[in-house]
Amino acid sequence: LVSRPAVARPAPRLPACARRGVKEAARCAAMSAEWREGGATVIEGADFIEVGPRTRGRPAVSHTYDDHRMAMCLSLAAFNPVAGGHAPLRILDPRCVAKTFPDYFEALFRVATAAPADVPVITIDGPTASGKGTLAAAVAAALGWQLLDSGALYRATGLAAQWDGLSPDDEAAVAQRAARLDLRFEGGRSWLRGHDVTEDLRLESTGLLASRVSAHPAVRSALHGLQLAFRRAPGLVADGRDMGTVVFPGAPLKVFLTASPAERAERRHKQLISKGISASIADLRADLEARDERDRSRSVAPLKPAEDALLLDNSQLGIDESVQQALAWWQPRGPFRG
Numbered sequence: 001l002v003s004r005p006a007v008a009r010p011a012p013r014l015p016a017c018a019r020r021g022v023k024e025a026a027r028c029a030a031m032s033a034e035w036r037e038g039g040a041t042v043i044e045g046a047d048f049i050e051v052g053p054r055t056r057g058r059p060a061v062s063h064t065y066d067d068h069r070m071a072m073c074l075s076l077a078a079f080n081p082v083a084g085g086h087a088p089l090r091i092l093d094p095r096c097v098a099k100t101f102p103d104y105f106e107a108l109f110r111v112a113t114a115a116p117a118d119v120p121v122i123t124i125d126g127p128t129a130s131g132k133g134t135l136a137a138a139v140a141a142a143l144g145w146q147l148l149d150s151g152a153l154y155r156a157t158g159l160a161a162q163w164d165g166l167s168p169d170d171e172a173a174v175a176q177r178a179a180r181l182d183l184r185f186e187g188g189r190s191w192l193r194g195h196d197v198t199e200d201l202r203l204e205s206t207g208l209l210a211s212r213v214s215a216h217p218a219v220r221s222a223l224h225g226l227q228l229a230f231r232r233a234p235g236l237v238a239d240g241r242d243m244g245t246v247v248f249p250g251a252p253l254k255v256f257l258t259a260s261p262a263e264r265a266e267r268r269h270k271q272l273i274s275k276g277i278s279a280s281i282a283d284l285r286a287d288l289e290a291r292d293e294r295d296r297s298r299s300v301a302p303l304k305p306a307e308d309a310l311l312l313d314n315s316q317l318g319i320d321e322s323v324q325q326a327l328a329w330w331q332p333r334g335p336f337r338g
C-alpha cells in the first residue's frame with residue numbers, strides 16, 4: 001500500500017473499546033502501538049483513541065495480531081498524508097482478513113490506485129529458455145506482486161496476425177492487431193479474442209512468430225502502453241528482453257538471467273519430452289541460438305543487459321537458489337530494509 005496525496009479530514013475517533021473488557025483493551029493498546037509505529041500521532045483516552053496524521057515520512061511495517069479488524073483499520077494509514085509526500089506501508093499477514101472479508105485488499109486496490117511511479121518494479125530479462133519466466137513467476141509469488149510476461153504479448157500478437165492471415169513482415173497491419181490486442185489472463189489461463197490460447201502461446205512455432213513480429217518498431221510501440229499498465233500496487237515483476245532497458249528503465253532492481261546455450265537446449269528438451277513432443281537437442285540449440293541472434297541484432301530494443309543490471313548465470317543453479325538470489329538483491333533496494 002502506498003500513501004496518496006493529503007486530504008484534510010478530522011482525526012477519527014475510534015469507538016469505546018476500553019469499556020468492553022480485557023480483550024478489547026489489549027486491542028486498543030495494540031492499535032495505538034501500531035499507529036504510532038506507522039508515524040501517526042495517537043492520543044489514548046479512557047474509552048477512545050484519537051489518531052492524527054502520519055508525521056514521519058518513512059516506510060512503516062504494521063503487525064496485525066491475527067486480527068482482521070486491525071488489518072483493515074491499519075490499511076487506512078496508507079491514505080494519510082505524511083511529511084514530505086509518500087511513504088509506503090506494509091501490512092503483515094494481510095490474509096487474516098479472511099475471517100470476515102477475504103478479498104478486502106483486492107477490493108481496496110480496485111477503488112484506490114497508487115501512482116505508477118510509486119509502484120516498485122523488478123525486471124528479469126534474458127534470452128530464450130534462460131528460465132526467466134519461471135524465476136519471474138516465483139519472485140512475484142514470493143513478494144505477492146503482479147507479474148508481466150511480456151513475451152506472451154508478442155506471442156499473442158503473432159497468433160492474432162496468423163489468425164487474420166497476415167504476413168509477420170506486414171509491420172503496419174501487425175502493429176494494428178497489437179494495438180487492439182484482446183488478451184486476458186485469468187486463473188492461470190490466457191484468452192485471446194475469447195479463445196483459450198494458453199497452450200498455443202507456449203508452442204515453439206508461436207515463439208518463432210513472436211520473434212519475427214517483435215522486430216518491428218511499430219509493434220513494440222503498440223504494446224508499450226499495455227505493458228506499463230501492469231505496474232499496479234503492491235509491485236510488479238516484469239520478464240522479457242527489454243524490460244530493464246526500454247519499458248521500465250527506472251526499475252530499482254534489474255536482473256539479467258543467462259544460462260549456457262547447452263544448458264538452455266537441455267531444459268527446453270526436457271520440457272518438450274514431458275509434453276510427449278520429441279525433439280533433437282542439437283536442433284533445439286541451433287533454433288535458440290538463431291533466435292538469440294535475431295533478438296540481439298535487431299535495431300529496436302535489442303536483447304542486451306541494462307547497464308545497471310545484475311547478471312545471474314543460472315546454469316548451475318536450481319530455481320530456489322535463483323529466487324533466493326533475486327530476493328536477496330531486492331532486500332536492500334526495497335523500501336522495507338532489514
Ligand code: DC
Nearest residue numbers: 150151152154210211214240241242
Ligand atoms: O520470452 P518469450 O520466449 O515468450 O518471447 C518470445 C519472443 O518475443 C522472443 O523471441 C522475443 C520477443 N520478445 C521481445 O522482443 N521483447 C520482450 N519484452 C519479450 C519478448
